[in-house]
Amino acid sequence: MSTAGLDRRTRRRQETIEEILEVAIELMETEGVAALSLSAVARRLGMQPPSLYQYFPSKMAIYDALFQRGAELVLAVQREAVATASEDEDVLERGLNAFCRWCLEHPVYSQLLFWRTIPGFEPSPAAFAPSMESVEDLRQHLQEAVDAGRLHPDAAGEEAIALFTSMTAGLLSQQIANQPDASFEDGRFIRLLPVVLEMFYQRYAPTRG
Missing domain, CATH: 1.10.357.10 (Tetracycline Repressor, domain 2)
Structure with a gap:
């Protein structure tokens, strides 16, 4: 998704969402599609698991976005x-x-x-x-x-x-x-x-x- 034309805060949020989705795909490639873990995604991104909920309220929400x-x-x-x-x-x-x-x-x-x-x-x-x-x-x-x-x-x-x-x-x-x-x-x-x-x-x- 293009971030052109967005304000800096919105652009940064969208970039983080894209990073989360990319990491989720990488983990699903190695661990299996159904084995996705929010904790593993957070660790890969260097953030605390609760911070992930600011972007996706659940694992199903990540699946939906993907x-x-x-x-x-x-x-x-x-x-x-x-x-x-x-x-x-x-x-x-x-x-x-x-x-x-x-x-x-x-x-x-x-x-x-x-x-x-x-x-x-x-x-x-x-x-x-x-x-x-x-x-x-x-x-x-x-x-x-x-x-x-x-x-x-x-x-x-x-x-x-x-x-x-x-x-x-x-x-x-x-x-x-x-x-x-x-x-x-x-x-x-x-x-x-x-x-x-x-x-x-x-x-x-x-x-x-």
């Missing part, structure tokens, strides 16, 4: 990929590749965003809003493909969106679970992404039914 941050980041990555697509590129494929690449490069965020790894955690409406925007972007791209005659009208419906997200999330789950250190190019499971996309296209071919 959820929103991750959702905003991956949304921006997808939109940038689509915006820079050439005329002959498949917008759905380009956006999906950018999404999966980002998820593999940021496994902590991916666990927080797409798997229920933290007992009792539910993102707030504000934190979840960017994820809803991602779904609406997907719906728009599918509808554009329908309007162009490349997909059946059902492809922009709720069932199709559920299938599309389930198939891609399944590949990501397999990849992160079985080859967490593999790259987007080399991963055994993520390499099947074009196959999954082709299966979706066949399912919702214009002549379906």
Whole structure:
């Protein structure tokens, strides 16, 4: 988040919040997503645990802020990929590749965003809003493909969106679970992404039914 235009006190507070979130991500990478400790965050930052509550009232509040941050980041990555697509590129494929690449490069965020790894955690409406925007972007791209005659009208419906997200999330789950250190190019499971996309296209071919 940019701090330009903020007064010095507000800017310093925002910078501290960003530092807290960065440290939280680092600790989650080494200790596990669900094992985050406010005391450990405070120690890493050189502050007393009660001081941390001036910025986040609870551990769940940190998770919520990280959820929103991750959702905003991956949304921006997808939109940038689509915006820079050439005329002959498949917008759905380009956006999906950018999404999966980002998820593999940021496994902590991916666990927080797409798997229920933290007992009792539910993102707030504000934190979840960017994820809803991602779904609406997907719906728009599918509808554009329908309007162009490349997909059946059902492809922009709720069932199709559920299938599309389930198939891609399944590949990501397999990849992160079985080859967490593999790259987007080399991963055994993520390499099947074009196959999954082709299966979706066949399912919702214009002549379906």
